[in-house]
Amino acid sequence: MSLTIEVIKEKCVGCGRCVRVCKTGTLKMDRTTGLVYNTGEACDNCWDCIYACPTKALDIMEAE
Numbered sequence: 001m002s003l004t005i006e007v008i009k010e011k012c013v014g015c016g017r018c019v020r021v022c023k024t025g026t027l028k029m030d031r032t033t034g035l036v037y038n039t040g041e042a043c044d045n046c047w048d049c050i051y052a053c054p055t056k057a058l059d060i061m062e063a064e
Helices: 017-021 048-052
Strands: 003-007 027-029 036-038 058-062
Touching: 003 036, 017 027, 017 048, 048 058
Parallel strands: none
Antiparallel strands: 003 058, 027 036
16 A cells, blocks of 8 residues: 655645655645645655644545
8 A cells, every 4th residue: 555645735834844854755845835745756654744744734645
């Protein structure tokens, strides 16, 4: 089973902590909105981003 990260935009405050700890490039910061988005790159499911997010704006879900 492959997992991916979902960004809950309503909770994201654009602090970038998750982007800084993401080793795979799955998460990036949108320069226009200042919010995080999933690039679609393969996630290694380390959960570092989940632990780094102070607002709980990330969720792990099964990849389609």
